[in-house]
Amino acid sequence: MAPPLARTHEETYLYFELHPCPCGEVDFGSTSSLELVDDEWIVRYTGQCVACGRPRGFEFRQPDEPTAPDDGEWAPGREPSQLLDAGEWLWVADVYGSVPAELDGLSDAEREQARTDLLAARAAIDEVLKFLPARAAEVPQDAFWSYRGRVVRTAEPGRFGRVRLEAARAAYDRALAEFDR
Template sequence: MSPLRARTLMEAHLYITLAASRDDPGRAAEPELDHEARTTLTEGEDEWTLRFDGHDLGLALRVEVRVPYATELEARRGRLRFGAGRSELIDAGQWRVLGAAYARRAMRDDLLFAASPGDPEAFERVVLTWESARDATAEAAKFLPPGASEVPGTAFWTEQGAAIRREAPERFTRASLEGDIAFYQETLDDFILAHTGRDL
């Protein structure tokens, strides 16, 4: 069996957290459930290797993911949060639920910041989380074939992703995906304008 490969370190960490959160993939977007403490990172000749061991967390789960230096560099140069091209690890359904989870967190953090503005770290946290909601949803949209009105069934290869599609197939239409991406971007722009006076 060929090793699992992620496009970026961020995608690799998300994949590990998704694997450890099978019952609720939306929890993978929650920082308090980050599994980095149980993940080791080693450098090889042309790629990193991430190894997760869930034994200490009561999980009978071991995951190994490799990240080529070249694809990480490509993503950084292009300012692509999760990587260039389409994911081969995280399917369209999982990306969709991650986008929604990031959006819920962004709304919560946005409200907390509005109640007590002025903390630059809190401001950056809201910006980062709205960007993550937008970008994760855009990852799901990458599975749309040119001209297609909805994401095809082949884009849902995990149990998690397939279940999400069965529950809400309307979330995988082009109109729904593009509408949510635009909403997240607009909300981000409004937040920045409201608190800095900068119009992006």
């Protein structure tokens, strides 16, 4: 079976963050190598956990034409992620979306960080929407393959309906518009 496609470096490193060593450490002092295997570019990240020394490794396919996402994107295009499932993306949106509701009193650096986090949250909602088939009312069950993703879905399955996802995206748009005032 071919390794999953890592669409961007940003998605790859987010995957690392969400899949730490069993000891809880994310950093594994990785080195990477790139190899052409059966007409596909395969990147391997290997290293040892900096906390416990456990060997760690990941292998992903790379796009034929590497691209950097635009500001406010995790990955370009309409294809859903193969690294993170729909539930993980909603979890990411929740984490990045928890910024102060009131912007008054924030320093310039805090305002910029809040804006960056909101862009990441909105982009994560866009990633969930990529799992939604055309005209489907909700994200299908097979879009949840990770433990975290299934937990998020089980806790609040209604959040994966088209109407709720589009409403969440619109709420992030409104919150981001506050930065332009």
